[in-house]
Amino acid sequence: MSQANEILFIASLLVLVSIFAGSASSRFGVPFLLVFLGLGIFAGENGPGGIVFRDYELTYAVGSAALGIILFDGGLRTHFATVKLVVGPALALATVGVLVTAGIVGAAAHFALGLGLLESFLVGAIVGSTDAAAVFFLLNVKGMALQKRVSGTLEVESGINDPTAIFLTMICVELLRLGHPPETLHLAGLFLAQMLGGLLVGLAGGFVLVGLFNRVPxxxxxxxxxxxxxxxxxxxxxxxxxxxxxxxxxxxxxVVGNRRHRGAQVILRFFDGLSWLGQIVMFLLLGLLMTPKDMQPYLVGSGVAAAVLILLARPAAVALCLLPFRYTWREIGFISWIGLRGAVPIFLATIPVLANVPHSEVYVTAAFICVVASLTLQGWTIGPAARLFGLELPPPPEAATRTDIDLGSALDRDIASYRVEANAPALGYRFAELPLPRRCRIISVLRDGTVMDRQKLEGLEPGDYLLVLAPPEQFFSLDRMFTARRQTRAQRRRRERGEEVFGEFVLAGDTLLGEVGVLYGFPVDDKDRNDPVGAYVRRRLRHRPVVGDRLRVGPIELVVREIRNDRVTSVGIELEPEDHPILRGFRRAFGFD
Structure with missing residues (x-):
């Protein structure tokens, strides 16, 4: 009984310390996940805590459950529209990209760690996939917005690329144990069955769960x-x-996140906390497993493998996979840099340990060094990298002032409560003229505890509370109306100089390109003169447009500001664009402009 209480006490203490230490460290930009991993090492066998923990089976089991929870939470928060936009590129990265990465890192490990070819490829397979926990977490916790094509590619790739890395790892481990390769066709069939089977099981499970929510109260x-x-x-x-x-x-x-069902809001809030707990526990356990003293002989070779992974293997794999889909070099550069590794490589490194494969300590060390290097270099620099490549967008409004009231699946609208913030766009309109989205209605307005008469109300004031009836897909537009928009420091500096984030001037998407050319003094071909500027931008871009896309036209640059129903409805104009986008990004990222 005393031992059980001791374990419970230590586990609870570690979780609490991790949370508060992570919150404190975030002020200095330190990635949370690195703090959790560091605290596990600090409490471990070679740290002041002195806790001896070598239970790889428990780590594997807990890590599997935690990754399952994190992936489910990531799916809940991913829209089908995002998946549709990036499914091809993400699938290429999740398969071919992982294989290319594993091959290049394996070649580096062969020379740097002195391993055989198969053992070296195993090192590459272990670190070949990006980590869903790290990607979902760090892209959201930084409080910034990215071009949807870029963020969607990173998120969907990390959600579906683990099977490839696991498959390659298991094949290598079996080859090392048995000594002979299985048939190629058998391998291909097994991998295809894994991917398609996972898709079918996930679809069936998601639709069954939605049906249960809606039919069984x-x-x-x-x-x-x-x-x-x-x-x-x-x-x-x-x-x-x-x-x-x-x-x-x-x-x-x-499926669950994109279908209407009872309890949707409480499920999202619960999984937000649960995925946090899963990440904390997983990284703490992985940190406890690490013994720096045993890693020393392999640190230099593992460091070389980590450098090759970040600087060569990931960029080569991303360029190979995304160029056929007409991604720009700015997008390829950012996606290459944000190839975040997290708990998955260390988790995969436990597989050869459990299988009693020789050189297991090398695999664990290499995985650990790659994860630390990735979280330190890449995780610490997400914001500057987004500005460097010109992919950061104005942050979306925080919905902290919104409280949702779930009406269930019987109705196609929900009720939300808003507290109107100072500087919210809605304050600039008369109440009767508020530009509410389609099928949205303000039910009541409360001011200083009094329900206001909507017929006599002239306008809203900061601090007013609203009850709004609206379809779920319109809440983002309502957030923008009643919430003050956040800005990054770089964006505030630009606005203080009179520059808009999307250019100095704004045009409606249906403005004729010929009129824009006359107004801003650049030549327009006769065949393009009567084209709406939004349609022209969409045609000239070599891919499906997303907010933030830029198109150089003569001496100016057109910037996509808003898209509705797959149409470019608002375009910004940058009158004096930098000749080199990366140079412009460098100046903005490091405050030189």
């Missing part, structure tokens, strides 16, 4: 518990039919 507080149990059931059940549990649980989260 349970107590409100039990919805997130049901969702958690179902996510773990899908994750573990996929393995029984030889399918990928990682793909299955991510797809199930996608």
């Amino acid at each position: 349970v107590a409100g507080g039990l919805y997130p518990i049901v969702a958690m149990a179902a996510a773990l059931l899908v994750f573990s059940g996929a393995h029984f039919v030889q399918a990928s549990g990682f793909v299955a649980v991510y797809v199930a989260g996608l």
Whole structure:
């Protein structure tokens, strides 16, 4: 009994210390996940804590469950429109990209660590995939907005690339144990079955779960518990039919997150905290497993492998996979740099340990060094990198002043409560003239505890509370109306100089290009003169446009500001664009402009 209490005490203390240490360190820009990993090492065998922990089986089991929860949460927060936009490129990165990365890192490990070819490729396979926990977490916790094509590619890739890395790792481990390769066709069929099986299991599990939510009423507080149990059931059940549990649980989260059902808001809030807990526990356990004293003989070679991974292997794989999809070099550069590694490589490094494969300590060390290097170099520089490549957008409004009231699946609208912030766009309109999105209605306005008469109300004031009835897809537009927009420091500096984030002037998408040419003094071909500027931008861009896309036209630059129903409806104009986008990004990233 005393031992159980001691374990519970230590575990609770570590989690609490991790949370508060992570919050404090974020003021200095230190990635949270690196803090959790560091605290695990600090409490471990070679640290002041002196906790001896070598239970790889427990780590593997807990890590699997935590990754399942994190992937389900990532699926809940990913829109089908985002998946549709990037599914081809993300799938290429999740398969061919992982294979190319593993091959290049394996070649580096062969020379730097002195391993055989198969052992070296195993090192590459272990670190070949980006980490869903790190990507979902760091892209969101930094409080910035990126071009949707870029952020969507990173998120969807990290959600579906684990099966490739796991598959390659398991094949290498089996080859090292058995000494002979399986048939190529058998390997290809097995991998295809894993991916397609995971997709089918995830779709089935997601639709069944949505059906249960809508047809079997349970107590409100039990919805997130049901969702958690179902996510773990899908994750573990996929393995029984030889399918990928990682793909299955991510797809199930996608289905649940994009279908209307009871308890949607409470499930999202619950999984937000649960995914945090999963990351904390996973990184703490992985940190406890690390013994720096045993790693010393392999640190230099592992450092070389990490450098090759970040500076050569990832960029080569990204360029190879994304150039056919007409990504710009700015997008390729950023996606190459943000190839975040997190818990997954260390988690995969436990597989050869559990299989008693020789040189297991080398695999663990290499994975650990790659993760630390990635979280330190790449995780610490996400913001400057986004500005360097010109891909950072104005942050979306925080919905902290919004409280959702879930009306269930019977209706296609929900109720939300807003507190109107100072400088919110809605304050510039008379109440009767508020430009509410379609099918949205303000039910009531409360001011100083009094329900106001909407018929006599002239306008809103900061601090007013509103009850709004609206379709779920319109809440983002309402957030922008009632919430003051956040700005990065670089954006505030630009606005103080009179520069807009998307250029100095704004045009409606239906403005004729010929009129723009006359107004701003650049030649326009006769065949393009009667084209709306939004349609012209869409045609000239070599890919489906997203907010933030830039197009050079003569001496000016057109910037996509707003897209509705797949149409460019608002365009910004930059009158004096930099000749070199990367130079412009460098100046903005480091405050030289």
